Amino acid sequence: MKGKFFGIGVGVGDPDLISYKAVKILEKIDYIVLPEAVKGEGSVAFEIAKKFLNEKVQKIFLEFPMIKELEKKIEIRKNNAKIISEYLEKGNNVAFLTIGDPMTYSTYSYVLEYLKAYEVETIAGITSFSCIASRLNIPLVLGNEDLKIISVSKDTDFQKEFENNDNIVFMKISRNLDKIKSEIKKLNYEKNIVLVSNCGKENEEIHYDLGKVEEVPYFSTLIFKKGGFYE
């Protein structure tokens, strides 16, 4: 019998925010896949999940380098899916651990595309923005308001987004911090934002004032609330 492929969201920092369902799978699973952007750099997802894993679990590190050419990317995804499929063919159950939620900006989606022939179960996880809102006791979205989630890039049209949305989550801001700071200042929204890095981890940082923030870690998310915060 072929193995089953699991995609498991482990949340973004606090291990106990993982779902009860994920814990039960991790306690029994034989193989875990850990995506890495750079070979040998280690895995944040593993650090979060490790307390729930059984002693015999074997780690499969797969490299997903951050490159630009789509064709090359697709080739890497296919190769990595093939490596996973070899374990599944031998009847092993394999769990792909993913930071946050497996269906929200995750590498897991890219390999899943090539593994649909197997039995698959995806276990949702807590996103960075849900984690931050609860951590700070700030509603993300209320009543008739709307919410936009943006992965910031050089093409992000900040002015249009601020205009069209009541609440915005800006992800992957580290490379575009200066631009986002100047847009916020220009529109006078300095009191309408909070920036959180490494939510729920030991090195968590929270900034309601971006004035003195010069650079931020990779895992940084900025939340904008047009209606402001309630205190």
Place this chain on the structure above:
Amino acid sequence: MKGKFFGIGVGVGDPDLISYKAVKILEKIDYIVLPEAVKGEGSVAFEIAKKFLNEKVQKIFLEFPMIKELEKKIEIRKNNAKIISEYLEKGNNVAFLTIGDPMTYSTYSYVLEYLKAYEVETIAGITSFSCIASRLNIPLVLGNEDLKIISVSKDTDFQKEFENNDNIVFMKISRNLDKIKSEIKKLNYEKNIVLVSNCGKENEEIHYDLGKVEEVPYFSTLIFKKGGFYE
């Protein structure tokens, strides 16, 4: 010593999607608050969480009727917060159970506003849209795409939203199903949507074709993907 106030997201259907952290709190908590839209109608959040609750737990049902006047709503919220504060003043820990995530369109946010003087801990939960995406193995948002979350009302400008966003989650669609169906048809997006009701529950429904869908339950969410689905 005063009690601690917890806001706990229980997810939308499958009890095991609740976080490990929430389970540990529910096993020990003395009082749970269960919001009801209509007195005596029961609580979906309780049905999801009940297997984790201890035998001695006491239920506090609080009515939050769906009315239009904001002033009256605020009065009700304040009264309900006052009832909770009376338990907290006596040193009882109280957990407010909320469907989905406590910071995403939840009644919890409205009472929290009046209970900030107490020690508060909010535990994030899996939203309907994260649940659906994982359940169906469909990526919600990838790469440089964006995602918009909308609670549908009579004021929703569908055309503008379809134009401005790569992926959209339409929540609370039951009252506006006809309108949304005709907008989807008009823009030729029939192949770009999936509608899921009661995700993860026994009465779950999944529709990729809205043609014959005449009405849907209250807990229904529609996901739009401009790029389509991958199979």
